[in-house]
Amino acid sequence: MVFFGAACVETFIQQLINGLTLGAVYAMVALGYTMVYGIIQLINFAHGEVVMIGAMVSFSVIGALVAAHTGLPAWAIVFAAAAAAIPVCMAVSYLTERIAYRPLRGAPRLAPLITAIGISIILQQIGLMIWSRNPLAFPQILDNRVFHVAGATVTSVQLAIWIVSILMMTGLAAMVYRTRLGIAMRATSQNPQVAGLMGIDIDRIIAATFIIGAALAAIAGVMVGTYYGIAHYTMGSLLGLKAFCAAVLGGIGNIPGAMLGGIVLGVVEALGAGYIGDLTNNWFGSNYQDVFAFIVLILVLVFRPSGLLGERVADRV
């Protein structure tokens, strides 16, 4: 059973910190799902693979820069990695949209969904061909300074993840709510026909949505890579699925919802994994961590399909 002693408070805070870190990553990825869904009602299965490619590119860049003994500080190397990963991911995402999804605009919903699954497989195999079948260990270049907070620890990487994701999300919010592009995006997601009549180039807006989502995914990929120190060609699928769960939890199509959903899901997962053993008399252990996202998904869809902040998704007459 759970005892709320001092040690337990510390465990709780530690899990909370881990959860917030995980949640920040989920949120960044979930934004990509939610924006694309909001605009063309497509679950872009391949989005998780874009995260993988982001992580892989950053792995290559970090590896190359470390091997070249450039003498650059660690943060500059990571920054360079992100700077390389972002355009690559943008290009990948743009190309999939252009080649695979755009021809299917107006087709029945299942068609692009099945295409997205196909793209996801193809990107995974491309990842495998370029970066091998084996897990790749990131060189540990960031000196992971540890801070002690209320008996728990926060690492500098965790802090960096928080700061970067807050900056990115603020930037995204500003873009969506303040710029012409953002207004056009929101108009398109409200009603593409009318937006088209208003002179908005729908195809451009959709492409922009994919590209922005891909940039966030690339950064998320760098974060995951440096946080866990490992990358693998299949890493995107589970991460993507969970991020999608987060997007649904927050209310699909809803940008603040995706942020909230990501954070909540990260925390639920971390706390769940931390306490499931205690709660079930050690029947279930932390190896069930991956189940939580799906259980949350099913519960949300069954009981509150609109998510925390979104609109209804159940069928309407």
Place this chain on the structure above:
Amino acid sequence: MSAPLLQAENVGKYFGGVQALLGVSFAIRADEIYGLIGPNGAGKTTLFNLITGFAAPDSGRVSFEGRPLAGLKPDAIAKLGIARTFQNIRLFANLSALENVMIGRHARTRAGVAAAVLRTRAQRAEEAAIEARAAELLDYVGIAARADALARNLSYGDQRRLEIARALATEPRLLALDEPAAGMNATETQALAGLLRRVRSDGVTLVLIEHDMHLVMGLCDRVLVLDFGRRIAEGTPREVQHDPAVAAAYLGAPAA
């Protein structure tokens, strides 16, 4: 006077903050043709959705043959004996006309998985009966020659007829038609009126939403007029025609 076939009491419906229907009451008698008219947005289709279970009223009650319909889903209501057509024709577009009507027999047939897999004698007999009845209904509405054509390839008028045949296949006692003459020319409308009279004389009560006033006046026994979700008049076509409130609603002038 006998008990009404369908009775609505004080029915209200909101969409968000918008009042689509406001305390509407009416009763449809067996064997009559009952018209539902009113300007666009008056709440006619909403009323149809309430009757057929596609939406639930926020207040009031609807009963069919004395039986409350509250909480019943559309399929249960169809089984009770209310069939409907849709304003924007909803046929199974990629199936043949015959198949469309055969699907209409679903509620009145029973063969399940086991019977279908084993091809029992009863199942084969039922299948034959379904097909025969469907063919009969196509003939009844006058499109027997188009039985094998895909629903989406039928002319507009034939699609409307097919929708009626499909609805009749469910053996309704009340048939609700949402703008059956929309898009038809005068000749087609005339023929439709003939068909609807025949349906009525075969024991099916009709309620229809219609904008073609000529058709409504010639066909309906009684008419209910809605405006902005309220009932503003009811009576024979002649009575309603001379009702000042109706004229005001249609002409946009304030009711005197």
Place this chain on the structure above:
Amino acid sequence: MALIAVALAVLPFALAAVGTTWVRITNLAILFILLSLGLNIVVGFAGLLDLGYIAFYAVGAYVYALLASPQFDIHWPFWAVVPLGALVACIFGVLLGAPTLKLRGDYLAIVTLGFGEIVRIFLNNLSQPVNITNGPQGISRIDPIRIGNLSLGSTDTLAGLTFSGPIKYYYLLIVVLLLVLIVNVRLQHSRIGRAWEAIREDETAARAMGIDTMRMKLLAFAMGASFGGIAGSIFSAMQGFISPESFVLVESIMVLSMVVLGGMGNIWGVAAGALLLSFVPELLRYTVGPMQQALFGRSIIEPEVIRMLLFGLALVVMMMYRPAGLFPSAVRRRELTRRTQAQ
């Protein structure tokens, strides 16, 4: 007809002459046809996208493995365990479907996908604190199917012919396949099949026709699940060993690719799609690998990668150019090309 029967009867011996591996490959291909036909009921007939279909296969496989192996030292006969596998899979299908089938199509896809993952995670971890599934190691020494004194697991000779285990399973699978085909064809052309068609075409109109759409969808789900369970049970007995690795997401997607490639809703097309996607990768394995060796002196693209690329490309290219599949069902072809202009 008689010709086909003779060909099917002789086939395993011809394959065995090339190598017993090919009999095994054929058997797995038939299993995949069974799975595709099961998924076709869900996706093709009722129009519900199920991305976790392999979970039902897993359930059937584990039911057989747990009740006919040394794991708990239970050795029930196949005629009890296989139907039980189907039943348990069916119950899982209903439990999953009942709360989720009202969701819009793409959400259903994700929920089923999540369900598939949940099942796999449990199979992987239910080895502690009580060892039920034996975790990632899987369950081995599963009983072969025995009919009377005849064990399908061993080799027998009859009238001068050698009947190896795989050959005997081949015949069993052909019989099961025939039964499943009959069930599918008969269902499609029945009141139930028409109701599914109606739901797929226009759910609102279907409801107005008195079709209880939830019930019909649930029925499709349950039937698809049962077929998956049967296939899984046979898989378990035939392989003698199963582990969670056989039931990963990719397998679900593979079965879906077969259905999509062949033509959703078209029974014969789906069967052809399953055969194609089962055999082409195997052929590639035996041709592309050596060919690369000969040309470049090493293997540049692994056959496994080619196989996966093939699945991925099949999905993408099919949706773009032939959304109704290689062998489309007439109705599905019309449905899948319909809305390009309307929307």
